[in-house]
Amino acid sequence: MSFTRRGVLAAVALAQSNLLGGCFGGTDGTQAGSGSTGGADPTATATPEPTTGEPTATATETPTPTPVANADMAAATTNVLSEFEWFRSEYDTTLTQFRIAVNRVYTVLTEIEDAETRTESDVTALRTATTDLAEFVQANLVDHFAVDPALRTGNNVYVRDLERGVSRDDREFQNTAISRAKSFYQRVISNPYISNELSRRPVYGPLYDMLVPGGSDRIVALVSEDDDFVTWAHPDLDDSTADDGIDRHTHEFPSGHRTFTHAHPHSTPHPLRDHTNEPELNRLYAYGDDGVSILVDGESHRERLDDFEPALTGLFGPVKSDGRTTGVTLMIGTVGPAWDAVPVYVEAFDSVDAAQAVTESTDPVGSEGVMSLAGRNWERVFYDAAGTTIYAYRLRAGRAVITALPADVPWERRPEWAADLRGTWLAVE
Numbered sequence: 001m002s003f004t005r006r007g008v009l010a011a012v013a014l015a016q017s018n019l020l021g022g023c024f025g026g027t028d029g030t031q032a033g034s035g036s037t038g039g040a041d042p043t044a045t046a047t048p049e050p051t052t053g054e055p056t057a058t059a060t061e062t063p064t065p066t067p068v069a070n071a072d073m074a075a076a077t078t079n080v081l082s083e084f085e086w087f088r089s090e091y092d093t094t095l096t097q098f099r100i101a102v103n104r105v106y107t108v109l110t111e112i113e114d115a116e117t118r119t120e121s122d123v124t125a126l127r128t129a130t131t132d133l134a135e136f137v138q139a140n141l142v143d144h145f146a147v148d149p150a151l152r153t154g155n156n157v158y159v160r161d162l163e164r165g166v167s168r169d170d171r172e173f174q175n176t177a178i179s180r181a182k183s184f185y186q187r188v189i190s191n192p193y194i195s196n197e198l199s200r201r202p203v204y205g206p207l208y209d210m211l212v213p214g215g216s217d218r219i220v221a222l223v224s225e226d227d228d229f230v231t232w233a234h235p236d237l238d239d240s241t242a243d244d245g246i247d248r249h250t251h252e253f254p255s256g257h258r259t260f261t262h263a264h265p266h267s268t269p270h271p272l273r274d275h276t277n278e279p280e281l282n283r284l285y286a287y288g289d290d291g292v293s294i295l296v297d298g299e300s301h302r303e304r305l306d307d308f309e310p311a312l313t314g315l316f317g318p319v320k321s322d323g324r325t326t327g328v329t330l331m332i333g334t335v336g337p338a339w340d341a342v343p344v345y346v347e348a349f350d351s352v353d354a355a356q357a358v359t360e361s362t363d364p365v366g367s368e369g370v371m372s373l374a375g376r377n378w379e380r381v382f383y384d385a386a387g388t389t390i391y392a393y394r395l396r397a398g399r400a401v402i403t404a405l406p407a408d409v410p411w412e413r414r415p416e417w418a419a420d421l422r423g424t425w426l427a428v429e
Contacts, residue, residue, distance in 0.1 A: 068352055070376055074398025076210065076425045081326050081348050081400070083207045084222050086144060088229040091200050094140050098198075099189045101136050105129045106185045112162070113178045123163045126181075130154050145198050146205050150184065158184065202232035216423045217335045221260030223287055225327030232260060235335070255310050257286035257293055261333030261341040272305040279339035283311075285331065290314045292329060292343040292406070315390055315406040316345040318364045318383040325350050332424060342420040344404045352399055359396050371411065378404070380411050393417070395426075402426065 068074055108129045112122045131154030141147050150156040158181035165174035187193050202219075211233050212218045220233045230250075251259045251272060282297040288310070296311040297304070320327065326348040333341035349355045359379070370377040371393065378393040381403070392406040404426070405417055421427040 068398045069356075070395065070397040073376070073395075073425070074400060076213075077346065077397050077400040077402070078348075080207070080210045080425065081328060081346065083144070083210060084224075084231075084328055085326065087200055087203060087207070087231055088224055095194065095198065095200075097136065098141065101133045102185050102189045105133055106182060109178055109182050109185070113175075113182070118162075118166050118174055120163075120166060123159065123166055126162060127155055127159045130156055130159055141198070144206055148188070148197070151188065200231060202234040202236070204234060204236070208233040208235055211330075211425055212423055213425055214423060218423050219261045219333050219335050220424070221331040221333075221341070223260075223329045223331075225324075225329070227289070230260065251305070253286060253295060253308050254306060255288065255295070255308075257288035257295060257310060259284065259286050259331075259339065259341065261331050262337070262339055282308075284308065284339045285341055285343050286310075287329065287331065287343075288313070291316050292331075292345075294407070312385065312388055312390070312408060314385050315343065315392075316403060317385055318390075319345065319381070319392070319394070319403045321347055321349075321358045321401075323349060323354055323358070332421065340420075342405055344402060344421070344426070347401045349399050349401070355396055355399050355401050358401055359394065371417075 105126070108126050112118060112126060115122060134152055134154040134156075137147055137151045142152060150158065158177065161177035162174060162181070165171075165177050188197075208220075209215070211220045212235070215235060217235065219235070221230065222233065223230045251262055253272065284295050286293055286295050286308075290313045292315045293310045293313040294315070295308040297307045298309075299307045316329070324347040326346075328346050330344040330346065331341040332344060333339075347355075347358075349358070365381050365383045368380045368382065370379050372378075376395060378395045380391070381394045382389055382391050384390070385406075388408050390406045390408060391410050393404045393411075395402045395404075405420060407414070411417070418427055
């Protein structure tokens with residue numbers, strides 16, 4: 001992978017980790033005294049400078065930087081947020097420019113196809129167009145997708161085939177090379193190709209690898225704080241999500257709340273009443289205008305998803321901060337028919353100090369000890385949401401603050417909570 005803005009941000013987060021202060025807060029350290037340099041005698045006493053009567057300047061002490069908590073997770077979280085932001089704000093423009101660059105190659109191929117005689121200058125014109133395209137792809141797409149080698153290489157197989165045909169003066173070979181090239185470039189800007197190989201919903205490749213480093217059957221939905229962009233990160237690398245029977249799709253309940261990670265074979269239309277699989281305990285997490293909520297079916301014997309109504313709403317509301325620069329809600333589930341998605345909320349701030357400040361004790365959010373997960377200590381927090389006490393877990397990672405698994409069930413009464421995050425970047429073991 002090329003040296004990118006995302007990599008730079010991660011490197012900065014790691015570079016700041018020279019002094020770790022635990023999970024929350026911690027004490028500032030002091031730099032060790034500098035040792036001798038060169039071959040000088042470490043016991044030698046420096047000769048004082050003569051006094052001139054001018055006032056001696058007082059040395060300015062360099063402030064000790066705030067320790068970076070969980071530096072490795074801080075770098076990984078920075079990458080996740082940066083990648084999500086690229087898909088939210090830059091994807092559309094980048095794909096438009098990609099199509100334009102591909103069309104330039106196609107236009108050159110059409111002109112060569114119409115030429116009565118093809119020469120080396122035609123090969124050069126094609127190589128120039130494919131090189132321009134390859135440079136664009138390398139700069140803008142390879143960090144986000146697994147891109148076909150022919151798009152990443154200027155002197156690709158199509159250029160070389162045309163060059164062979166021209167050098168041999170073999171018109172039939174040239175025609176075949178041009179036809180194959182036109183077919184390829186026409187295909188890579190088609191909607192089916194874009195939706196499968198350069199997809200924005202769902203996203204494959206790097207974003208999924210960041211969220212689920214070891215690879216698994218996890219599927220992660222991501223929703224921007226303003227709810228202006230929703231996508232899924234999914235491991236389905238080989239099959240089209242349009243026809244493989246497990247298309248990502250949104251279920252909307254009568255209350256307007258949605259689930260994003262549920263997956264199963266389905267027809268179109270696909271109403272809720274078609275489902276016979278009830279979530280365990282007739283409870284599920286869903287996302288609505290009020291953020292993450294818990295929906296409950298009080299008529300369990302009817303087994304109808306239409307009956308699910310919000311019982312607890314705005315589960316992350318009290319932990320959200322006005323000073324954040326980024327806010328993303330993640331629903332982490334498993335590919336399949338189950339309704340098992342669990343919520344995580346990630347905020348980023350413009351500095352480590354700002355992130356530390358929001359995790360300090362406040363009236364709305366209380367704290368009660370920590371719980372260990374994969375060698376990291378998660379703070380146990382509780383707060384009021386719509387008159388109900390919500391129990392959750394919180395962790396600070398550099399400039400990010402992560403809150404996970406809010407519920408009205410106290411921590412000690414839950415099953416192994418870490419299982420819901422296993423396999424993700426939050427719980428790499």
